[in-house]
């Protein structure tokens with residue numbers, strides 16, 4: 001077999017990387033919550049809200065401590081937050097008391113098809129390999145209503161690495177704009193806008209709005 005045949009084209013994810021990453025979030029949930037509380041995604045949230053089917057429910061997938069969940073809830077939206085870290089879910093429960101919350105995995109969403117008008121994926125796919133991101137985007141499409149909208153925001157770059165976090169570490173994957181557009185389109189979504197932009201908090205980020213066809 002040729003070397004090219006063996007090459008995957010993306011960094012292999014260490015066994016247990018997601019579990020270890022989520023454990024680091026559990027330990028650092030309060031600290032993360034305070035550090036990123038003032039990060040303001042208002043511009044993206046407004047575009048997202050304007051594109052949503054009327055009166056539909058929003059899923060914040062990988063909601064973390066619930067910053068955006070609380071904003072959406074305070075704007076009158078019915079919201080559901082999901083995160084694999086129970087520490088993050090506890091923070092989100094305090095931040096957005098009206099939201100429904102679920103401890104679950106974005107790769108295996110515990111919801112019926114055609115449930116949500118929008119899925120908000122803000123910085124929640126940054127720990128997943130391309131096959132896992134494909135799975136998560138496919139899941140997002142499944143749970144969207146026809147005309148429902150998906151927002152994705154991931155760090156721009158190449159490769160993958162461990163980054164220290166408190167007493168633990170987190171595994172990060174970086175993506176190119178064209179790569180993520182391909183994943184979104186292959187999942188059967190129509191791209192509304194896609195750009196690499198300065199991050200709200202740091203670095204360069206890829207932001208994509210897409211829609212499930214009617």
Ligand SMILES: C[S@@+](CC[C@H](N)C(=O)[O-])C[C@H]1O[C@@H](n2cnc3c(N)ncnc32)[C@H](O)[C@@H]1O
Pocket residue numbers: 018022025036061062063064065066067068082083084085088104105106107121122123124125126127
């Ligand atoms: C960088 S934080 C982003 C949190 C929040 N969306 C924000 O914008 O502040 C990534 C979040 O994704 C969660 N996460 C990572 N992998 C996940 C998975 N497979 N399923 C669900 N949540 C996951 C982590 O627990 C963490 O809360």
